[in-house]
Amino acid sequence: MSWLKYTLKRLLMLIPVIICVTFILYVILSFAPGNVAWQILGEDATQEQIAQLEAEMGLDQPLLVRYGKYMLGVCRLDFGTSWFGGEDIAKLFLGRLPFTLLVAVLSILFAVALGCPLGIGSAIKQYSLMDYGVSFVAMLLTSMPAFWLGTMCQILFCLTLKWLPVSGVGTWKHYVLPSVILGANTLASMIRMSRTSLLDVIRQDYIRTARAKGASEWKVIMHHAMRNSLIPIVTQIGITFAGVIAGAVVTENIFAIPGVGVLLINAVKARDVPIVMGTVIFVTIIVGMINLVVDIVCALIDPRIDFAS
Amino acid sequence: MSEERKNGARESDNLLEISDLHVQYNTDDAVVHALNGLSLKVKKGAKLGLVGETGAGKTTLALSVLRLLPAGVGEITEGSIIYDGDDLLKQPESFMLGLRGEKISMIFQDPMTSLNPTHTVGDQILEVLDLHFHEMPREEKNRKVDDILTLVGIPPARKNEFPHQFSGGMKQRIVIAMALVAEPELLLADEPTTALDVTIQAQILELMRDLKEKYNSAVILITHDLGVVAQFCDSVAVVYGGRVVEYGTVEQIYAREKNHPYTAGLFNCIPDLSVKAERLTPIEGRMADPRVVAQGCCFAERCKHCTEICKSRAPSAYEEDGHGILCHLFTKKEGA
Amino acid sequence: MFVRKSKKSLSEYSTGELVMFRFRKNKLAMFGVVLLSIIVITILLAPLISSYDAVVEMNMADRFQSPNAKYLFGTDEFGRDLFARILYGGRISMFASLAVIGIAFVIGAIMGGAAGYLGGRVDTILMRAVDVLMAVPSVLLAMAIITALGNGVWKLIIALAVSQVARFARTVRASVLTLRNVEYVEAARCFGASSLKIILKHILPNGIGPIIVSATITLGQTILSISSMGYLGLGVASPTPEWGTIISENKMNIGTYPYLGLIPGICICLAVMAVNFIGDGLRDAFDPKTKN
Numbered sequence: 001m002s003w004l005k006y007t008l009k010r011l012l013m014l015i016p017v018i019i020c021v022t023f024i025l026y027v028i029l030s031f032a033p034g035n036v037a038w039q040i041l042g043e044d045a046t047q048e049q050i051a052q053l054e055a056e057m058g059l060d061q062p063l064l065v066r067y068g069k070y071m072l073g074v075c076r077l078d079f080g081t082s083w084f085g086g087e088d089i090a091k092l093f094l095g096r097l098p099f100t101l102l103v104a105v106l107s108i109l110f111a112v113a114l115g116c117p118l119g120i121g122s123a124i125k126q127y128s129l130m131d132y133g134v135s136f137v138a139m140l141l142t143s144m145p146a147f148w149l150g151t152m153c154q155i156l157f158c159l160t161l162k163w164l165p166v167s168g169v170g171t172w173k174h175y176v177l178p179s180v181i182l183g184a185n186t187l188a189s190m191i192r193m194s195r196t197s198l199l200d201v202i203r204q205d206y207i208r209t210a211r212a213k214g215a216s217e218w219k220v221i222m223h224h225a226m227r228n229s230l231i232p233i234v235t236q237i238g239i240t241f242a243g244v245i246a247g248a249v250v251t252e253n254i255f256a257i258p259g260v261g262v263l264l265i266n267a268v269k270a271r272d273v274p275i276v277m278g279t280v281i282f283v284t285i286i287v288g289m290i291n292l293v294v295d296i297v298c299a300l301i302d303p304r305i306d307f308a309s
Numbered sequence: 310m311s312e313e314r315k316n317g318a319r320e321s322d323n324l325l326e327i328s329d330l331h332v333q334y335n336t337d338d339a340v341v342h343a344l345n346g347l348s349l350k351v352k353k354g355a356k357l358g359l360v361g362e363t364g365a366g367k368t369t370l371a372l373s374v375l376r377l378l379p380a381g382v383g384e385i386t387e388g389s390i391i392y393d394g395d396d397l398l399k400q401p402e403s404f405m406l407g408l409r410g411e412k413i414s415m416i417f418q419d420p421m422t423s424l425n426p427t428h429t430v431g432d433q434i435l436e437v438l439d440l441h442f443h444e445m446p447r448e449e450k451n452r453k454v455d456d457i458l459t460l461v462g463i464p465p466a467r468k469n470e471f472p473h474q475f476s477g478g479m480k481q482r483i484v485i486a487m488a489l490v491a492e493p494e495l496l497l498a499d500e501p502t503t504a505l506d507v508t509i510q511a512q513i514l515e516l517m518r519d520l521k522e523k524y525n526s527a528v529i530l531i532t533h534d535l536g537v538v539a540q541f542c543d544s545v546a547v548v549y550g551g552r553v554v555e556y557g558t559v560e561q562i563y564a565r566e567k568n569h570p571y572t573a574g575l576f577n578c579i580p581d582l583s584v585k586a587e588r589l590t591p592i593e594g595r596m597a598d599p600r601v602v603a604q605g606c607c608f609a610e611r612c613k614h615c616t617e618i619c620k621s622r623a624p625s626a627y628e629e630d631g632h633g634i635l636c637h638l639f640t641k642k643e644g645a
Numbered sequence: 646m647f648v649r650k651s652k653k654s655l656s657e658y659s660t661g662e663l664v665m666f667r668f669r670k671n672k673l674a675m676f677g678v679v680l681l682s683i684i685v686i687t688i689l690l691a692p693l694i695s696s697y698d699a700v701v702e703m704n705m706a707d708r709f710q711s712p713n714a715k716y717l718f719g720t721d722e723f724g725r726d727l728f729a730r731i732l733y734g735g736r737i738s739m740f741a742s743l744a745v746i747g748i749a750f751v752i753g754a755i756m757g758g759a760a761g762y763l764g765g766r767v768d769t770i771l772m773r774a775v776d777v778l779m780a781v782p783s784v785l786l787a788m789a790i791i792t793a794l795g796n797g798v799w800k801l802i803i804a805l806a807v808s809q810v811a812r813f814a815r816t817v818r819a820s821v822l823t824l825r826n827v828e829y830v831e832a833a834r835c836f837g838a839s840s841l842k843i844i845l846k847h848i849l850p851n852g853i854g855p856i857i858v859s860a861t862i863t864l865g866q867t868i869l870s871i872s873s874m875g876y877l878g879l880g881v882a883s884p885t886p887e888w889g890t891i892i893s894e895n896k897m898n899i900g901t902y903p904y905l906g907l908i909p910g911i912c913i914c915l916a917v918m919a920v921n922f923i924g925d926g927l928r929d930a931f932d933p934k935t936k937n
Contacts, residue, residue: 020777031793127381143918145869147876148892148910155900205422211377212417213437213487214410223436227427246784250873264785265877268792276792280785287782303471304426337670 003296010295014288021284022074022277026067029273057083079278084270089278093260097282099169100259103251104244106175107183108237115190116233122191123198124221134191141188146247150181150254167256174255182251186240193236197229204228231302238294242287323391324495324527325351325374330388332369332378332551339600343369345551345607346388351495351527358538358559359531360575361548364596367531370548371415371497376405393494411441414488415497419504420480424472430483431468434458437491457486460523461516478509485516492524499531514541535579539563547572550597550607557632569634570612606637614638664854667930674926680919684912688735699729701884709902718908722898727891727905731912734886739916741802741881742867746860748806753813754856760814761821762844771814778811784870791879801880805870809863816859820852827851854931861924865917872913888913 054060058069073080079089122131157177158166165174201207202225210224245260252261260279267275299305332344343366351357359367372378374390376397390397392413397405414437417423425433431454438450445453455465461482463475472480481501488496498517502510518541521528530541538545539559546556547569555562555569562568565576574592594611597603606612609619618637627639668674687694704724712719718727760771778786790804824830830847838846874880875889882890891909892899899906 017777017780020773021781024777025781025789028789028793139918139921140914143865143869143914143921145872145876145889145910145913145917147873147889148906148913151892151896151899152906152910155903155906159900205417205419206425208377209417209423209484209487210425210436212375212409212415214406214408214440215436216406219440224425224428228425242782243784246782249784249788250877253877264788265879268788268879271792271795273792276789280781280789283785284781288780302427304473 003299006299007292007296010292014285014292017288018281018285019071022071022281023067025277025280026070027063029277030063030066074281079281080274082267082275083272085272089274092263092275093278093282096258096260096263099257100245100248100252100261103175103178103182103257103259104241104248106179107181107244108186108241109183110179111183111186111190111240112237115187116194119191119194119196120198120221120226120229123195123202126199135195138188138191141184142192144184146181146185147250147254149184150177150251153177153181154254167254169257174257178251178255178257181254182244182247185247186244189236189240190233194229194233197232198225200232201225201229227301231298234294234297234301238291241290245283245287322352323350324353324355324393325349325529326389326391327370327374328389328391330370330373330390331386332366332373333384333386334379334382335384336382341599342602343383343551343599344373345602347548347552349546349553349556351529353494354525354527355544356521356528356530356542358542358545359529359548360533360535360538360545362533362596364599365548366551367548368418368499369551371499371529371531374495374497375409375413375415376402377409407441410437410493411491412493413495413497414491414493416481416484416488416499416501418500420477420484421504423484424480426472429469429471430463430475431458434468434483434487434490437487441491453490457490458483460489460520461486462512478505478513481505481509481513482516485513485520489520489524489526493526496521496526496528497531498528500533501530502537503532503534510537517541535575547575550603551599552607552635553633554608554635555633561630561632567629567632567634567639569608569636570614570638571608574611606635608636661850664927664930668926671926671929673922674930677919677922677926680915681923684735684916684919685739688732688739691732691736695726695729695732697729697733699726700733700886701725709898711902712904712908719902719904721895721905727908730886730891731888731909734888734891734909735912735916737798737881737885738868738871738875738888738913741798741871741887742864744802745805745809745867745871746864748802749809749813749863750856750860752806753810754817756810757814757817757819758821758844761818761825762840768818772818775811775814778808779815783808783812787870787874788879791874796880796882798881798885801871801874805867805874809867812863813856813859816856817852820855824852854927858924858928858931861920861927865920865924868913868917868920 051060058066061069070080077090079093081088082092118134122128122134125131154166154177157163164177165171168174198221202221207220207224210220215223248259249261249265251257252259253265256262260283263275264279266272267279327347327349330344330347331342334341334343347366347370349357349359349370359370361367369378369383372383373385374392374397378385385398388398392408395404397408424430428436434454434457435450438445438453442450454468458465458468463479463482463486467475472483475483481504485501488498501517502513505513514537517528517530520526528542530538532538542559544556544558545562546553547562548554549569549571555572562572565573568576571592574590577590578592580589592611593613597607597610603609603623605618605620605622606615606624609615612619616637622637624635624637625640626633626635628634702725704720707716707720707724708722710716710720710724716726716728718731720726721730756771756775760768760775781789786808787804790807791800794800794804824847830843833843833847871880872887872889872892875887876893877889878893881887888909892906895902895905895909
């Protein structure tokens with residue numbers, strides 16, 4: 001039950017962070033250039049119409065008052081409405097979240113399922129041809145911009161070879177390329193992390209102890225090294241999750257997936273402040289939760305981590 | 310005692326016989342010569358103390374016997390290690406797997422890092438039995454784990470705890486329990502007490518003595534502490550620069566009548582309460598650069614009795630009644 | 646080689662000399678240095694190689710010319726010289742990335758240094774702020790700032806720099822903390838050295854390693870971020886060339902004329918890879934224990 005208490009404590013600790021994040025964002029976004037009402041109403045709007053709309057939107061009030069009202073709304077899960085479309089932000093976000101989460105989770109699964117065995121393999125066969133090859137691929141993947149890799153793959157596999165649908169959502173085939181492209185960077189970090197981590201563990205004294213007991217190389221790796229090297233790998237998965245969500249912005253754009261990323265980028269371009277605000281807060285909460293899960297998983301793997309402290 | 314020793318010259322009595330062992334570490338920066346023709350014999354049931362300062366090659370020796378030198382870095386270039394009639398350097402890895410942990414086990418220097426943090430201590434001891442005694446029923450294995458824990462003074466009830474829940478001294482006991490649970494023929498104890506404070510040190514030595522009596526294993530105690538050797542061992546080998554420069558029984562060496570200049574230097578570093586001295590006499594200079602193989606005697610540069618021959622030619626062994634010294638000082642006397 | 650040639654033993658070399666020695670021995674890192682030097686020198690010499698006019702000049706007669714002697718990298722749908730565009734685009738990409746790292750480093754170093762060195766309440770407040778900033782994925786933070794500031798190279802630089810400040814502050818603080826209580830710093834303090842002198846003379850040279858490594862690795866990521874932003878249409882706007890925007894504006898034609906996508910993409914890859922090789926080399930050189 002101690003982990004339940006720990007989870008609750010961590011969730012409570014997330015609240016002040018979210019409040020601060022919201023405040024900082026609110027201040028930053030309040031710098032968005034002035035005449036919002038004029039932008040919404042279009043060029044023919046009269047002075048009266050603009051003043052009326054500003055009053056309706058509460059833009060004539062001081063920043064802190066506006067922030068207070070916004071936070072009161074957030075407490076009721078009311079993130080306001082889009083400036084230009086008028087849709088409810090929470091609904092808008094939650095409607096698009098499944099697409100993003102699906103691609104994000106698929107991409108991480110892909111990266112972990114492929115990256116960990118590759119990294120572990122090249123650690124075991126350090127300095128072998130395979131090790132150099134895998135390291136090179138990892139280096140290549142970290143150096144390649146996702147938008148470029150995505151565009152090129154789209155042209156090759158969808159337009160030229162016609163193996164996969166070009167864009168949109170629908171069948172499972174639609175998700176193959178986006179997940180792989182979004183996971184490419186994570187794949188690289190998984191390869192590097194699991195390789196480094198295992199090499200680090202293999203150097204430890206307790207691995208030598210295990211060998212001195214007469215354990216075979218296979219047993220040493222599987223039974224003694226694996227669990228210990230998992231801890232940094234799991235932490236890394238948590239860290240990359242934030243990056244994956246951010247990377248979704250690019251991938252969704254290339255493959256026209258109606259997810260949070262497209263919502264955000266369009267809002268940024270249109271300067272639809274409430275959408276940007278709401279999206280960033282939602283994503284921050286999700287990332288915070290993921291980190292919590294990661295910490296709990298780490299504690300389950302590593303007996304040295306005590307929930308009480 | 311001496312009667313037994315003379316008979317002991319027979320080959321079959323030697324459990325472990327290392328001859329002319331050369332080991333080098335190939336690092337990025339240089340080739341480090343750790344062992345340069347080290348020879349050593351250990352009889353069944355013997356308690357040998359391996360003495361020398363840090364970097365003399367003591368741990369390298371122990372790891373070489375188990376063939377556990379760091380892969381890709383440590384390399385045995387010459388020599389042989391005969392264990393119970395088999396040259397370990399010529400055996401396949403599968404043979405070594407059966408030997409490690411069952412016939413030869415090792416207690417490592419640092420108890421803090423020698424235990425796997427994610428496994429319970431009970432499981433880690435049990436693993437030795439699982440690896441080597443496939444036919445033994447589970448209950449018997451568990452009983453053996455409980456017994457050995459009791460023997461080293463850890464309540465068996467704590468076997469489901471993890472290493473971080475134990476103190477340093479207790480971890481060392483667990484490491485010892487792990488090394489002894491299979492009742493090995495040869496125990497390599499690499500500075501088992503260095504990381505511990507003095508009171509615990511005495512307890513651990515006492516414990517090792519009891520266990521040795523019980524299982525009659527041969528023990529090689531690696532240490533830089535001459536006091537520990539006097540307490541525990543019956544014979545001594547002094548290692549310097551990757552060679553055994555002096556060997557003999559504890560009595561022969563501690564008599565301080567005939568000693569290698571290096572051993573004599575070591576004795577001078579120990580405070581002696583019976584003699585009134587203003588200060589201790591350290592050995593001048595530093596360990597020779599292990600990257601360079603010495604032409605003559607490896608101790609020549611620091612030796613007070615150094616002569617021309619010491620710098621140009623490696624000394625051969627002078628032996629008298631099982632007491633060997635690798636020094637021109639004695640071979641010259643012999644010749645004259 | 647180093648050891649055997651000279652009579653000095655390893656301990657007689659200063660930390661800096663050792664780092665340089667290890668770095669120079671790392672083949673991949675040296676490859677990175679050469680590659681980056683070529684890229685940077687070519688970019689710096691851009692005005693000598695091609696005039697800026699070629700970047701924006703449309704020449705409908707020469708549309709979609711494959712790479713040839715006249716147009717080294719070919720031309721785009723408006724007949725603009727891709728080589729010139731990449732050359733000048735690289736100036737913006739590289740300059741903006743360096744500016745981001747520079748700004749983030751200075752602010753981060755001040756924050757982290759103050760937090761680590763002064764400790765106490767200053768530390769608590771600054772680190773809480775860093776925690777909050779770190780809670781937001783940095784790309785999203787940058788996007789929020791762009792929403793507020795609008796498009797433009799400098800606005801993009803500011804947005805990315807602010808989103809990296811927290812990371813630098815943490816690295817610098819960690820370096821300062823590990824060194825603050827080291828014996829030689831205590832000794833210097835006992836001799837009555839001033840805080841500033843201690844920081845400049847003792848903490849900075851010894852703690853700089855992880856900071857340089859972190860800066861180099863972040864530089865690679867920033868080159869990617871800037872081109873991604875360009876691709877998404879944030880930051881640098883067409884017709885001003887930037888590596889990401891070049892790919893974005895040719896998106897529709899890459900299928901028919903693959904060189905339009907391949908060449909700028911490979912340029913980004915090479916630049917990022919060069920920086921990453923250098924970063925890895927520096928990390929191994931500063932901390933050989935982590936070398937695998």
